[in-house]
Amino acid sequence: MVMQCQKCGKAYEPKRRGGKFCSTSCRVVQHQLVKRGRLYVNPNTGDEVYLANKLATIERTAQQTLVAVQDLPAEQALVELRKLVQGWAGVAQNSVIERILRHDRKERETNYEAYRARTGLY
Numbered sequence: 001m002v003m004q005c006q007k008c009g010k011a012y013e014p015k016r017r018g019g020k021f022c023s024t025s026c027r028v029v030q031h032q033l034v035k036r037g038r039l040y041v042n043p044n045t046g047d048e049v050y051l052a053n054k055l056a057t058i059e060r061t062a063q064q065t066l067v068a069v070q071d072l073p074a075e076q077a078l079v080e081l082r083k084l085v086q087g088w089a090g091v092a093q094n095s096v097i098e099r100i101l102r103h104d105r106k107e108r109e110t111n112y113e114a115y116r117a118r119t120g121l122y
């Protein structure tokens, strides 16, 4: 399985489980920067920031809609709530989420194949 070095970003084949860096020098430099307070230990990736913003938007629109519908007659409230939910319906169909789900599926398949190869069990 190919990983991305958390220091230099290079793709590499980890030698041990849970390894985060392509080389000893990347690991050491990273730890020195973290120790000196020059770096966050786990900076957010672009994907994480994107998803956090998306969820925050969903939360905000939900709150706004709940306030907007509270004094409406039931039928009108339903129309507004339907609009809100339809706005969310396509949320999983974006490239970031699809990439994460595809990666997760692939990882599980790989783990399962490794398990089968090791044990002969299905």
Ligand SMILES: [Zn+2]
Binding pocket: 005, 006, 007, 008, 009, 010, 021, 022, 023, 026
């Ligand atoms: Zn590296």
